[in-house]
Amino acid sequence: GKSGYDHYMLKEIYEQPQAVRQATRGRVSELDGSIELSAVPESIRREAERVQFVGCGTSYYAMSYAASLFRERGIPAAAFVASEYETERVPITEDTIVIGVTQSGETADTLSALRDANGAGATTLAVTNVVGSSAARECDAAVYIRAGPEISVAATKSFASQLATLSMIASVLADGIERPFLEAIRDLPAQIQRVLDHSNAREVAEEMVDSDAYFFVGRQYQHPVALEGALKMKEITYEHAEGFPAGELKHGPLALVTERTPVVALLTGTDAVVEKTLGNVKEVEARGAPVVAVTDDPDGVDHVADHVLEVPDTHRYLEPVLTNVQLQLLAYWTANLLDRPIDKPRNLAKSVTVE
Numbered sequence: 001g002k003s004g005y006d007h008y009m010l011k012e013i014y015e016q017p018q019a020v021r022q023a024t025r026g027r028v029s030e031l032d033g034s035i036e037l038s039a040v041p042e043s044i045r046r047e048a049e050r051v052q053f054v055g056c057g058t059s060y061y062a063m064s065y066a067a068s069l070f071r072e073r074g075i076p077a078a079a080f081v082a083s084e085y086e087t088e089r090v091p092i093t094e095d096t097i098v099i100g101v102t103q104s105g106e107t108a109d110t111l112s113a114l115r116d117a118n119g120a121g122a123t124t125l126a127v128t129n130v131v132g133s134s135a136a137r138e139c140d141a142a143v144y145i146r147a148g149p150e151i152s153v154a155a156t157k158s159f160a161s162q163l164a165t166l167s168m169i170a171s172v173l174a175d176g177i178e179r180p181f182l183e184a185i186r187d188l189p190a191q192i193q194r195v196l197d198h199s200n201a202r203e204v205a206e207e208m209v210d211s212d213a214y215f216f217v218g219r220q221y222q223h224p225v226a227l228e229g230a231l232k233m234k235e236i237t238y239e240h241a242e243g244f245p246a247g248e249l250k251h252g253p254l255a256l257v258t259e260r261t262p263v264v265a266l267l268t269g270t271d272a273v274v275e276k277t278l279g280n281v282k283e284v285e286a287r288g289a290p291v292v293a294v295t296d297d298p299d300g301v302d303h304v305a306d307h308v309l310e311v312p313d314t315h316r317y318l319e320p321v322l323t324n325v326q327l328q329l330l331a332y333w334t335a336n337l338l339d340r341p342i343d344k345p346r347n348l349a350k351s352v353t354v355e
């Protein structure tokens with residue numbers, strides 16, 4: 001049941017501390033500062049020359065985050081929308097690792113891309129929530145994200161578990177694991193709980209609910225979170241929402257910005273990333289758009305933000321998990337105010353088994 005929550009989606013948002021704890025349980029060793037993912041075969045560890053991710057929707061955003069993280073950690077990696085993978089004719093060699101990210105393990109587009117990859121001789125790894133799913137069976141190996149069952153059509157806790165699991169896989173494949181990251185992933189469930197306990201997303205949703213459209217912007221690791229925030233918003237509210245890399249605003253989308261289009265800006269990351277994003281935010285502020293800043297430094301954004309959604313400090317690699325919780329709540333409360341059928345949005349299915 002919904003355990004007292006009005007919707008499965010809200011219940012699953014609140015289950016994220018537990019989901020992430022499960023994802024890391026027995027895998028992070030604080031004693032010797034290592035991460036153990038025995039499901040990642042030795043062959044993959046040796047050959048992590050080049051990684052291609054395939055997946056759809058929210059899983060695609062999780063793996064876009066992972067591809068950036070892999071690259072920062074010295075592993076060439078790229079993310080592909082599964083339904084475009086075959087026609088894009090991405091070169092595959094025997095040294096290529098193809099990682100299929102699929103919560104359900106049954107998404108037809110992702111399975112088809114994984115079959116192509118297997119056919120071309122790649123080593124394949126499934127990152128999935130469902131033990132024994134088609135993706136797990138199709139691949140050479142599987143790593144489970146252990147999010148537990150997700151009933152709401154809109155993916156929430158599975159995304160958090162994907163981010164946590166993929167960040168651990170990056171650490172396994174890259175050389176040298178830094179203790180600050182290990183400590184941060186250990187503390188992540190408590191940090192998520194802090195966001196859940198203190199979020200003012202409901203009040204912000206009340207302020208914004210009558211808008212024409214909702215824009216989400218972020219850079220680097222927050223770029224996929226901006227896209228995910230917009231996807232969640234459109235799925236469950238039926239309102240127009242778009243996510244952009246913050247630097248792209250001025251190359252077109254800025255034409256849509258008015259005082260009736262709130263811009264949700266994800267303002268975490270390195271100082272340089274935050275500075276540049278703030279520069280982009282000033283451009284929308286000058287057009288009168290209400291600015292919602294998602295930040296770990298409210299004082300630093302005071303001059304541009306109309307509303308602040310605060311997140312606690314964490315390791316840079318894990319900030320997306322926390323900022324995304326605020327965006328989930330923002331979408332949820334907006335949909336709630338609009339009285340939408342949150343758990344079962346029109347036209348959508350939990351598991352998409354056609355190409």
Ligand code: F6R
Pocket residue numbers: 056057058059060101102103104105106107110153154155156231232235350351352
């Ligand atoms: C969005 C959502 C979808 C799925 C996509 C892939 O909330 O749930 O975008 O992420 O259909 O599903 P999986 O991960 O099962 O392959």
